[in-house]
Amino acid sequence: MFDELSQRFEDAVKNLRGQAAITEGNVEGALKQVRRALLEADVSLPVVKDFVDEVRRKAVGAEVVRGISPDQKFIQVVHEELVEVMGGENAPLAAGGTAETPSVVLMAGLQGAGKTTATAKLGLHLKEQGRKALLVGADVYRPAAIEQLRTLGGQIGVEVFSLGTEARPEAIAAAGIAKARAEGFDTVLVDTAGRLQIDASMMEEMVRIREACSPDEVLLVVDAMIGQEAAELTRAFHEQVGITGAVLTKLDGDSRGGAALSIRKVSGAPIKFIGTGEKVEALQPFHPERMASRILGMGDVLTLVEKAQKEVELADVTRMQQKLQEASFDFSDFVQQMRLIKRMGSLGGLMKMIPGMNKIDDGMLRQGEEQLGKIEAMISSMTATERENPDLLASTPSRRRRIAAGSGHSPAEVDKVLTDFQKMRGFMQQMTRGGGMPGMPGMGGMPGMGGFPGMGGGMPGMGAPAAAGRSRKAHKPPKKRKGFGQL
Known part of the structure; x- marks a missing residue:
């Protein structure tokens, strides 16, 4: 929802990059962009006027400490004012009633x-x-x-x-x-x-x-x-x-x-x-604070963690962590992770809660969701033994051909998924041993982070985009492991 507004705020900050301080002169360009962003977002005109006036008052002459640039200070002021405009803090329901007085x-x-x-x-x-x-x-x-x-x-x-x-x-x-x-x-x-x-x-x-x-x-x-x-x-x-x-x-x-x-x-x-x-x-x-962070493209990690905690049992987290560390993560586990993600919401909605992920192209996210559907169809065509023992497929071309025919895809597509799955297992093993995010399944932790389709982890069937900042070579499993990478 806030994609356009987030982009406008980013454009506003550009006016202050490279400046030595926030002054009356250089802040006007940024405030003009902020005003335009709010009006285009259909914010009430009196609210826009008050918001811009308050940001100007707080930003001009604000002390910029060592290591903090004027544009970062401006973002801080805008964030604080957004939080204030939306209410300052969470307003819970009135205290719960009782059976006698509901x-x-x-x-x-x-x-x-x-x-x-x-x-x-x-x-x-x-x-x-x-x-x-x-x-x-x-x-x-x-x-x-x-x-x-x-x-x-x-x-x-x-x-x-x-x-x-x-x-x-x-x-x-x-x-x-x-x-x-x-x-x-x-x-x-x-x-x-x-x-x-x-x-x-x-x-x-x-x-x-x-x-x-x-x-x-x-x-x-x-x-x-x-x-x-x-x-x-x-x-x-x-x-x-x-x-x-x-x-x-x-x-x-x-x-x-x-x-x-x-x-x-x-x-x-x-x-x-x-x-x-x-x-x-x-x-x-x-x-309000979480919403302000999402508007400014800072993500919303707390809500993401709450969603994960709501869906995931602690015993499942421990089991998954062990399987990731041992590189024994199999296709049944992968399907379980995919279904967990679906229960938490859309792929696009989840990714934009992660700081820095708000710039991911919506088309790429849709492509990722479509690819997950294809992968799930392939896994559904596997036998229970094949899902639990992916290495079995490496040496049996006839099994891969049967899976391709059963899922409506080509043998080359199945081979690609198997190859990427092996790379992903090695990458996620390295990540968990290196101290990923504990307590969230998939990143030593979060489902698929560090291995989401096309999000830098190269999950089955998807390459890593340039925005991920990693090459495919970085996802190679340890050389001593053999399997799908040699298909």
Whole structure:
């Protein structure tokens, strides 16, 4: 989402490279680029003006210590101001309720913002935290809204309550809270109806629902695609209904990022969660500092680590570390790693969380994902013995021909995958022995880092791009090992 904005900020910094200090004269060119970047990202005009003024005030005359260049100091100032504009720090949900007094969260928003899905996502998030949530379907207007919530609730194992489409929304909310108290739920998430626009009747109904359930949180679900209008929408809801925070959805789409930079400044309400995909697992707490780092192309390692920790068992990490060190990593392990990556999100999304990887071409990332699919098809055509003993394939051309025919690829493509797989095993063995990132599968650690398709590790079927800064020769396994490299 922030690719264009990141590029603009990088262009702004170029104006200060080679300068001795940040002055009124040389900073104006950088600020002009920053202003243009924010406006093109659809950030609210008052926010842009205040942001640029604050950066100018803090940057001009700022002390530049030894070893820090003016352009690096400027980036620091911009980063700090981005964090401030987006709220300063993570704003968690109100403290959890109890079985006797459940916490109530009222979900509001315009139609099409993804409110019902966001309700289910939040239910799963709370479940993973050990809380017992009840989803309440109070959208009696949109066809099949309640059924959609029931379907999503069934997928995540969270109970859904509703009185149907004939009851009044405020009565459904009140009945849901009563059920929660009676049956020991500690949190109630009330999904309300959206509208095509802000109107008097919508606001009046929201006020009635709020009075009926006295919520601890009123979260406004905002579509990031509507840009700076998101901030005005949040302010309007806050003035008439009183919201405590926002959930920003569709951040994985083509939105330009203006909503994330405008909501807190214009409305005063913090962004509490962001939706990063269509899957029900794709919800993250919003951390302004991490988002600022991603906007400036610095990556987001903390979120990446959290994703990995969520998906990976410690026992699996230990086992994988051992196999990497012994170069006994096989095709079954490789498939397991690929599936882990898919559960964590898209290849492009994961790579851009890594510092310095934001410049990787999207076309190359798509090519990498397509290549992973081809490799998985080849591995699916192998027998269990062949997957667990890749060396068996080196001496048996007939096996390689059978795999090629079964996967719909040529024998040369299968040979290439086998050769690259052997190179990757040797490279990853050297990397783990050299002290890679412990605790994350694949890099002594992270799945495929140090061996991701085409990302410098030369994973099966992909060469290393120039941007990786390593030659293919660097990936050669130790000479004493024999196998696919001699095919």
